Amino acid sequence: MLLESLPVPVIAAPMAGGPSTPELVAAVGGAGGLGFLPAGYLTPDALADRIARTTALSTAPFGVNLFVPGPDGGAAEARAYRRLLVDQSGLEPGEPRWDDDSYPAKLELLLALRVPVVSFTFGLPSASDVDRLRAAGTTTVATVTTPAEAEQAARVGVDALCVQGVDAGGHRGTFADDGRSPGGGELLGLLTALRLVGARVSLPLIAAGGIAHGADVAAVLAAGAVAAQLGTAFLACPxxxxxxxxxxxxxxxxxxxxxTRAFSGRPARGLVNRFLTEHTPHAPAAYPRVHHLTKPIRASGDPELMSMWAGQAYPLARSVPAAQLVADLNGQAVEAIARANARIRPL
Known part of the structure; x- marks a missing residue:
């Protein structure tokens, strides 16, 4: 399988909203890793354009990530949240509407283009869609945060799992948001999640969450992953x-x-600013309604109002070209494994 044969077991996470560009994806693929384009928040035409730009820049395989739409709910709660933003902060929010992020049309596009890898976040594709993607030669990956989600994903027949720890930046990949716990459900660190999932399913695992150095890559490979997925570490790349x-x-x-749910209505990890601090206690579990109502606020460019997603290891991110980062991660992982081999001896 493609994921197990990457020259460098490093994946650039799909970061919706702008960070994951075709240039970034192409650079990571050209360096031996695997880059991902995010389909989230894009129209099908815009996604097709990004795929075309990526294939023009590189012949390396790449992936595309889809947001799986959830049920339409939380309308009253989102309207109340909108009123609070207007009354207490004097902000000008958008309308809290629900949509399916054009999921069916994007799926058909990826099938037609035979994209090498397609991953899913916020839920699962149908078993029939997994079969259709496999027939098109596409590797399918489901994002999971718990062993229970991993078992559900295995039942629909996906080829691999991306196991996301609570230390990850950006949106949590939970299938459902309970509206109560900060992370929308059980909060597992990456190594714990990786080991628990690995004990329950036999699929290849990608590790995501708080990975910023090659030693982290080595650690998750030792814990059973076939590759490490990094997002925040690539945010500083040109x-x-x-x-x-x-x-x-x-x-x-x-x-x-x-x-916080303050920016989108779904749990996501970001840098703490004024908006996050003031509105986290009041934000409902109402994605994507909250995403749409805060969009004009986030577009202000004000760092105190923006959603600045980041994982817990973000201070380790370096401003280097993506290809250099992939090479550095590989070299650091080799060194870390050599140190471990020198320390661990048969008894």
Missing amino acids: EAGTAPAHRQALAEGTRRTAL
Whole structure:
């Protein structure tokens, strides 16, 4: 399988909203890793354009990530949240509407283009769609956060799992948001999640969450993963479409991270700012309605109002070209494994 034969077992995570550009994806693939384009928030035409740009830049395989739509709910709660933003903060939100993110049309596009890898976040594809993708030569990956989700994913027949720890930046890949716990459900660190999932299913595992150094890559490979997926580590690369204020905040490295529903209505980890602090206690579990109502606020460019997603290891991110980062991660992993081999001896 493609995931198990990558020259470098490093995957650039799909980061929706701008950071994951065709240039970033092509650079990671050209360096021996696997880059991912995010389909989230894009129209099918915009996604087709990004795929075309990526294939024009590189012949390396790449992946595309789809957001699986959930049920239409939380309308009243989202409207109440909108009123709170207007009344207490004087902000000008958008309308809290629900949509399916054009999921069916995007899926058909990926089938037609025979994209090498397709991953799913926020839920699972149908078993019949997994079969259709496999017939098109596509490897399918489901994002999971718990062993129970992993077992559900295995039952629909996906080829691999991306196991996401709570230390990851950006949105949690939970299938459902309970609306109560900060992360929408059980909060497992990456190594714990990886080992528990590996004990329950026999699929190849990709590890995601808090990985920023080659030693982390070596650690998750030793724990059973076939590859490590990094998102935040690539945000500082020049090829990434990271917003200037977000890039600066990452470089400063002074903010802590926290989980919040304030920006989208789904749990996500980001750098703490004024908006996150003031509105996390009031934000409902109402994705994508909250995403749409905060969109004009987030577009302000004000670092105190933006969603600046980041994992817990973000201070380790370096501003280097993506290809160099992949090479450095590989070299660091080799060194880490050599140190471990020198330390661990048969009894």
